[in-house]
Amino acid sequence: MSRFIPNRAEHFEKMFRAIGVEGISDLLQSIPLKYQLKEDLDLPDPVSELELQREFEGYAGRNTGADKICFLGAGAYDHFIPAAVDHVLLRSEFYTAYTPYQAEVSQGTLQAVFEYQSMIARLTGMEAANASMYDGASAAAEACLMAMRVTRKQRILIAGSLNPRWADVVRTYLKRDDFEINEIPFLEDGTLDLSIAAKLIEGGTAAILVQYPSYFGLIEDLQPIADLIHEHKGLLIVAADPVALPLLRSPGDAGADIVVGEGQSMGIPMSYGGPYIGFMAARKKLARKMPGRIIGRTSDRADQVGYVLTLQTREQHIRREKATSNICSNQALMALANTVYLSLMGESGFREVSNQCFQKSHYLHQKLLEIPGVSSVFTDTPFFREFAVSFPVSSLEIHDGLMEEGILAGLPIVELGEGVMLITVTEKRTKEEMDLYVKSVSEICRGGGR
Amino acid sequence: MKTIFEMSSPGRIGSSLPILDVPASASIPANLSRNGEVGLPEVTEGQVMRHFVNLSTMNYHVDKGMYPLGSCTMKYNPKHFENLARLPGLSGIHPLVPEDMAAGTLSIMYKLEEFFCEITGFEGASLQPAAGAQGEFCGLMLIKSYLESIGEKHRNEVLMPDSAHGTNPATSTLADCVIIGVKSNEFGEVDPDDLREKAGPNTAAFMLTNPNTLGLFESRIEELTSIVHEAGGLNYMDGANMNALLGVARPGDMGFDVCHLNLHKTFATPHGGGGPGAGPVACTAELAQFFPDPVVIQNEDGSYSLSKKQNSFGRLLAFYGNTGVLYKAFAYIRTLGAAGLREVTENALINANYLKARLEEYFDIPFNNGPCMHEFVLSGDRQAEKGVKTLDMAKRLLDYGFHAPTVYFPLIVHEAMMIEPTETEGLEDLDAFAEAMISISKEVEEKPYLVTDAPVNTPVLRLNEVQAVKELCIVEPPDEEEQ
Amino acid sequence: MSNIPEGLRYTDSHEWVKDLGNGEYMMGLTYYAQDQMGEIVMVEFPGLEELSTGDTIGSLEAVKTAEDFYAPFDGKIIRVNVDLEDEPALINEDPYEKGWLVVIATDDPSGFSNLKSAAAYSEFIGE
Structure with missing residues (x-):
């Protein structure tokens, strides 16, 4: 019996008696016999902690790119990650907790994520933020779906200077016959060709999705893009690099309606692509249209300040097929990493x-x-x-x-x-x-x- | 507790960087420059640690005690695996390095795909989905792509029982499908006659959690999956409850075409307070040809590469997947081996049935016609008659030092409490939890106010959720930052 | 015990409908339904005008539940209760008067007369 399982023969005897069965086969009776495996799975023999350590060191050694x-x-x-970030992440209280469904015993996670939302809102120049998405690319895709819900229009224009992997994810999430995605080409200087955008936008466009800085690192003035899409009653979605935002005009200031981005740069190791974290921020009036979990401040029966999951009727467990997204688990621990990192850097x-x-x-x-x-x-x-x-x-x-x-x-x-x-x-x-x-x-x- | 913003004082720093070693000669044009400060806190490293450690003490967590959240499989998370995933060679590698320079990671991923195929009885696995819900989306996209490839693109109906997780209908909508509900019968299982009636020429998929959300194995599974296949649809298994099947039975053998696994449930990777998880998908060879980009392949010389399937339906994440989570699941399977995985399921079943036996005198248990699998669902109906709701009992459990079960789910049980102890709880822990539940059931009879006033032994009392929605405050207002 | 006024008609989805004369009908949520939902914190009218029976007219949100409300018969929305946008809890406080949702106009009175009577609705909700 593995080191993770506490019960032994003496316990089983007592437990089977209490259940009123002879043994484990009685508990499996509802599985048709023909589907019950007769032999062990074909997996390599188990190893001890020490052997596994050596095995993993071998794998790590073969990653010569590291x-x-x-x-x-x-x-x-x-990017540099201060040591204190991981010390917080390795607190059992944070990493072995579940989604904060029981708010009274989850104030640690809830307040930390509230602070995360606040930092994201401040960085992006927006009034609202959610508790995280899987990564920047899927956050961008969810933002497009959100813009389509809000505007009831079914076309998205994506910048040709968007990270091509992100563009693939957006196309995958929006792969429906009634949705249309068009690409705005970029000019010789790498900025978007707004004269073509002005033509593509005609006839009902939900949003323009632009990366800031672009995939090629270019800093483009968002204002004219915002003006163009707003003139046509659509939304501007900005996929922003958070590390650039302390220096750059905030997307909110420049007219963005939804801001998404990848938070890996803020205290999360590269780890061959994940786990990372997508952030999403929006104008306050769009807060109720956001996907994902949102933490809100409230008070308890004794009037103490506390935090809860809020606006839950947007979510899959309540609204089911009418939910704003199917997202359930998010990247909460990575949100904590971002929060600790930004607190340390200040x-x-x-x-x-x-x-x-x-x-x-x-x-x-x-x-x-x-x-x-x-x-x-x-x-x-x-x-x-x-x-x-x-x-x-x-x-x-x-x-x-x-x-x-x-x-x-x-x-x-x-x-x-x-x-x-x-x-x-x-x-x-x-x-x-x-x-x-x-x-x-x-x-x-x-x-x-x- | 004060927020980190309230601890801020100008000039404090919590980290330091080397001094800039190149000339600071570049500047950003004024029209592209930020106006004003961001509003990040200014605190020392010590203050940061104290703040987050103090916050952490307000959390309940698996390392503190039993966490019997049904369908969430809150088992112990082995400490060693955290160290392994943090080895610099694994955590420090950029996702776009040439493949031969990530050979260690790719060989883990390739083997992990094989492990999942063996565990589920399928022929291919994609490790990309970041969580169960994204796994579901991946599964439905595979099904849709396959149907389109055989000229059946019009099929857009997804059948699912009324006991389905909320993600199932939400995912179906995301995948542009229509949801058709299927009734449960008097045994709490899918009613085959209703399924037969609803399956038809527009059926794309049947989504089923097995064991279902009542903790019951669908004993007529062969009939159910055959009905769907005969109607030309495919069968999707929501693998949320896979902890009941490890080494015991395999979805691939029962007529399912695709399933997802929740590594943060079944394979002991930590939940992290809500994520990150990982939701790999395993499926038949017919569906695997549409896997999201990229997949890991083994070359003839034994080396590994990333590759894009010719018929791939697209991409779900910017990079390969939640690799840091996948390392830990790999470590778990290597640590347990085949016999160890089977013991996981056997112990999960024994623990759940023991707890059910201890509680059945005190609570109503609908659909209680024999043993359950790894979890069971109580109804608080009997207690509700005394004016005490399931929510009250859940809160009272917090006072007893336990986390509450999943409540008000599945929707087909009134005042539901869904309890999943997992295999990592010992008999003493189960008994302590049972005593707490029994004690609460007596309080309902004798001193119900103790239950309706609960919790009282927690860092905060019951929170006002109506206020949270009505006076929406989801970010620290900016004007409070200056003190 | 629910408050189910006589003289109104009722739907299976817990709306009440009142004949205002001139082919205009006011609609709202029943006392029973608002009581089941708890405090309503949000009302949304997406702005439909022409209605077919069963169309979703809008949605109501409490803290842990959300319910849509539906067209009881074919017709056209001519007024919505804009007070609810600021004070959705009017539906809880006064479901049959200040908490009304919309007014629908129709030429065909049969849709209205086919709805449930107070007695039938009372039986429907098991009281």
């Missing part, structure tokens, strides 16, 4: 993270452009933390060459050209690492070329 100098981004980012610290990403990415960008033959893909458009450059050799050659220096160079984007690479610089990257990057690129470009 200890490289990471200039890879495109939706997942290598107003000035988070701004400094943002500023260092901005300054360092510009340093590397500048240095790379000094190499003959290297050019910027989207000249003159401001960018944040990531940028696309075109090398005079293939981006795969750069990628493989830098790997020899232990550098993950970035993400080759062959759609934009054979030599194009999307490069990310977080606050963790040092001048030394960036200089090594530049030196290696110069050598490759000098040695190879086309």
Whole structure:
């Protein structure tokens, strides 16, 4: 019997007597005999804690990408995480609790998530936020569905500069014959072609979904996009990078109606893609239309302040087929990670993270452009933390060459050209690492070329 | 308790970064710059720890005591697995590294897919869905894609019993299907005659939780799944209750075509106060060809790659899935092995039946015609006649130091209390819980005010949910940030 | 014991309907239904005009329940109770007067006369 099961033969004897059965086979009687397995499942033999530790260390060792100098981004980012974040996450009180259905014994989770919602609302410049979605991409998809419910229109325009993985998720969630998704192409400078958008928007559009900064790191003025969609009685959905928001005009300020985003950058390890967290914020008047759980403040019978799950009639367990979404479990522990991270970094610290990403990415960008033959893909458009450059050799050659220096160079984007690479610089990257990057690129470009 | 915002004082910091080592020469154009501060708190690391540790002490949790939430399978979460998922080689890897540089993770995922196929009796598994509800969506999308591929695109009806979890109808709506309810019979099982009547040329799928939400195995399962197949539809098993079947029976053998698993229930990954979970889907080979992008494949040389199925219906998350959760489920299966998994189910069944036997004298148990599986449903009808509702008894249990069962679900039982002890509770714990329930049933008779006033031994008293909706306050108002 | 005024007609989905004359009918939620739901905190009228029997006219939300209300017969909505947007609890406080939901106009009086009488509704809810 495993170390997780406390009962032994003496207990079973007493329990079977109380139940009034002879043994376990009597408890399985409702399963037709033909479906009862006669043999054990074909699984590898069990291992002890020590053996499993060794086995996992073996797997971890084969992940050779984990200890490289990471200039890879495109939706997942290598940011610094203060140690205190994990100390809070490892409190049994938080991670072994369920969804806070019994509010009186869940005030810890409830207040923490209320604080999370508050921080998300402040970052995005909105008045309402929910308790989390699965990830940024699914949050964007849910935001599109929400906009369609609110406006009763069935067309979404998505920016061509949206992360292509996110666009795939949006298309999957909206895969219905009566829904229409159109893409707004981007101009040579990477900003959206609003003259085409103005044509696509005609005849009833629920929302425009734009990424801020874009997939290519570009910072685009949201105001004209907001004006365009509002003129046509639709909503502006902004997929925002939270790390950029301490520096950038908030989406709320620029006219967004719904703001979603990926919260992995705020205290969550990259962990090969998950668990991450999607955030969703909205105008107050749209709060009741949001999917997912929402925590609200109230008081108890003795007039003490307390927190509860609120606006539950939107949710699947009450509204069933008419719910605003099917989401049930969300990413609550990741919301806690975001909250602890933002508390630790604080107003000035988070701004400094943002500023260092901005300054360092510009340093590397500048240095790379000094190499003959290297050019910027989207000249003159401001960018944040990531940028696309075109090398005079293939981006795969750069990628493989830098790997020899232990550098993950970035993400080759062959759609934009054979030599194009999307490069990310977080606050963790040092001048030394960036200089090594530049030196290696110069050598490759000098040695190879086309 | 004070909020973190109320603890803020200008100039305090909780973390530090290296000094910027490049010139700060870039600037953001004024029209794109933020106006004013964000409004994040300014606190020290010590204050942060004290705040969140104090908050944590107001939570009930599995490491504190029994958590008999029916259909939620709140079992013990092994500590070692938390460490494993945090190994730097596993937690520190970017999802877009070249595949050979993530060989360790990919080999875990490939093996985990195989484990789930073996456990469910299916031929393919996708680990992408982030939670059970997304697994359901994935399952219905697989079914719809398959039906379309055989020229049956018009099928848009999803049949489900009236005892279904709320996610089932909500997911069906998301997948653009129409919900058709199927009645339960006097045994609390799906009525095959009603199913036969409702299955037809528009049936896309039949969604069934098995064992069902009353904790009963659908004993006529062969008949049910055959009815749907004969009508040209497919069978979806909601795997929320898979803790009752590990190593004992497999959905793939019973005529189901696809199921999801809740790793945060059955496979001991922690619930995290509401997530993250993981809701992998296992299915037949016919459906697996439509899996979401990406899946892990093994190459001829034994290495692993990510690949997109040619007929994939799309993508559910930006990246591979809730990998950090999947590591822990893998560790669980490696720790228990086949015999250990079967013991999980056997002990879950014994514990539930023992608890039912201890309580049946004191509470009504509808549909009590024999043993239950891993959970059972009481009705508080008898107590409601005395003016004490199930909600009151649930709150009173908190005073006794237990978490409450799932209440008011399934909808087909009045004043329902759905109790799932799980296999990780010992006889002493079960007895203590039974004593508490029995004691409450006596309080209902003798001193009902103790129950209707409950809870009184909790960090806060009963909270006003009407006020929460009417005076909606879901974020800290910004004007309170400056003190 | 529920309050089920004579003279009104009732639906299976717990709406009452009152003949205002001139082919106009006022509709609201019965005392019984509001009592079952608890305090109503939100009323929504999506703005339908032309109605067919059984169409969803709007929805009512309490804290843990939400119910739609339906067209009792074919017709056209000519007024909605806008006071409910600010004070949805009027439905609880005064379900048959201040808590009315909508007024429907129709040329065909048979829809109204086919609804349940007070006695039949009383029996329907088991009282």
